[in-house]
Structure formats: structure tokens, C-alpha cells
Amino acid sequence: MRRAGPFSLAVALLTLTLAMPALAGGWAVTTLDSLPDRFVAGETYELGYTIRQHGVTPVNVDKTQVRISEDGGKRLSFDGIRDGGTGHYIAKVSFPKAGAWTWEVTQEPFAPHALGPITAVAPSFAAGQASAPPVPAQQPRSEPLIVLGIALALAGAIALFGTRIVAYARPARA
Structure with missing residues (x-):
């Protein structure tokens, strides 16, 4: 269980790193x-x-x-x-x-x-x-980037907190 912490942190950092440029609006x-x-x-x-x-x-x-x-x-x-x-x-x-x-x-x-x-x-x-x-010129669409950023953030949250949610959902053993 201890090994999931560093992995989850790495996934969360990667998710934030990839999502931030998509949400930054550099266009x-x-x-x-x-x-x-x-x-x-x-x-x-x-x-x-x-x-x-x-x-x-x-x-x-x-x-x-x-x-x-x-x-x-x-x-x-x-x-x-x-x-x-x-x-x-x-x-x-x-x-x-x-x-x-x-x-x-x-x-x-x-x-x-x-x-x-x-x-x-x-x-x-x-x-x-x-x-x-x-x-006439067409405006670039930013919606796909926002959806991608949200999906990556959600994937990071699941990777970070998913094991904890599953552990709380299981019934206690007697």
C-alpha cells in the first residue's frame, strides 16, 4: 500500500503538467x-x-x-x-x-x-x-482542450484517490 503513494503522486503531477498548458490559453x-x-x-x-x-x-x-x-x-x-x-x-x-x-x-x-x-x-x-x-477566417476552438484538461485531471484524481475509495467501499472483515 505504501508503494501506491509515490506512484499516485507521479500520476497527479504528470496530469497537472499536461493539463495546465491546455487550460492556459496560449493561443x-x-x-x-x-x-x-x-x-x-x-x-x-x-x-x-x-x-x-x-x-x-x-x-x-x-x-x-x-x-x-x-x-x-x-x-x-x-x-x-x-x-x-x-x-x-x-x-x-x-x-x-x-x-x-x-x-x-x-x-x-x-x-x-x-x-x-x-x-x-x-x-x-x-x-x-x-x-x-x-x-472569412475561422476561430480556433478551445473546447477540445478544456475537455482534455478535465479528463486528465479526472484521471489523475482517480489514480490518486481511487485505491482509497475502493478501500472505504469494502465491508469490514469480521
């Missing part, structure tokens, strides 16, 4: 100021955006870029330059050719924020034909 999102109706290949767009820690509080970051990736693998990066209030940046972005792209904003030290798929149209389409509108 950020990027919100774009506005988007043009369409992106035309070859044109440069000045995109303003704000990085918000926990999705709320504007925060300055070490380095930020808007990164675009073509479905074929070509990847380009455009540096964000601090502009205006806390956490606000501007990047000059250009899609070199028409087609489907994905894009994200890096926000070091936080994980990159994916902005989803985007289509750049050829200059001939820009004059009169409609293109698909830009896709």
Missing part, C-alpha cells in the same frame, strides 16, 4: 480589417489585420507574416509591419497567378492562424465576371 487569432470583393492575380493588396490573444486582447508579436500557398506547393510570405494600435499590422500581399490558394497568418510565438481557401482571379475576370468571395 491567438488574427482578424482582418476588411477584404476586397475579389483578389486579382498580379495586383498588390495592403491587408490590415489585428492579432488577438485568446481571441480578445490585441497583442504585439515577435514576427508576423501573411503566407500564401498554391495547391501545387508554391509558397510565398509577406512580412507584416506594425501599424497603429497594439497588435495591428499591415502586409502587402500579391497572388502571382490566378487559381486556388490557401493562406494563413504567422503570429510568433503563437501558432499560425489559418484563414482558409482563397481564389485569385485572372485580370480578365476582374472587369466583369464575379468570383467567389473571400472566405
Whole structure:
């Protein structure tokens, strides 16, 4: 029975160590100021955006870029330059050719924020034909991390106190 104490303590410490980062909320999102109706290949767009820690509080970051990736693998990066209030940046972005792209904003030290798929149209389409509108950014979901933290804490509590609960539940021997 004495050997269960150190093991239970180790499990509890491991559980707390793993659960705390999940509950700490070390994440950020990027919100774009506005988007043009369409992106035309070859044109440069000045995109303003704000990085918000926990999705709320504007925060300055070490380095930020808007990164675009073509479905074929070509990847380009455009540096964000601090502009205006806390956490606000501007990047000059250009899609070199028409087609489907994905894009994200890096926000070091936080994980990159994916902005989803985007289509750049050829200059001939820009004059009169409609293109698909830009896709709004999706917010990361924190619920799975909270559920994981609670599950780990519960597992640690069971490991720590489980043997004691079983001992109290048994009828006394005569």
C-alpha cells in the first residue's frame, strides 16, 4: 500500500503538467480589417489585420507574416509591419497567378492562424465576371482542450484517490 503513494503522486503531477498548458490559453487569432470583393492575380493588396490573444486582447508579436500557398506547393510570405494600435499590422500581399490558394497568418510565438481557401482571379475576370468571395477566417476552438484538461485531471484524481475509495467501499472483515 505504501508503494501506491509515490506512484499516485507521479500520476497527479504528470496530469497537472499536461493539463495546465491546455487550460492556459496560449493561443491567438488574427482578424482582418476588411477584404476586397475579389483578389486579382498580379495586383498588390495592403491587408490590415489585428492579432488577438485568446481571441480578445490585441497583442504585439515577435514576427508576423501573411503566407500564401498554391495547391501545387508554391509558397510565398509577406512580412507584416506594425501599424497603429497594439497588435495591428499591415502586409502587402500579391497572388502571382490566378487559381486556388490557401493562406494563413504567422503570429510568433503563437501558432499560425489559418484563414482558409482563397481564389485569385485572372485580370480578365476582374472587369466583369464575379468570383467567389473571400472566405472569412475561422476561430480556433478551445473546447477540445478544456475537455482534455478535465479528463486528465479526472484521471489523475482517480489514480490518486481511487485505491482509497475502493478501500472505504469494502465491508469490514469480521
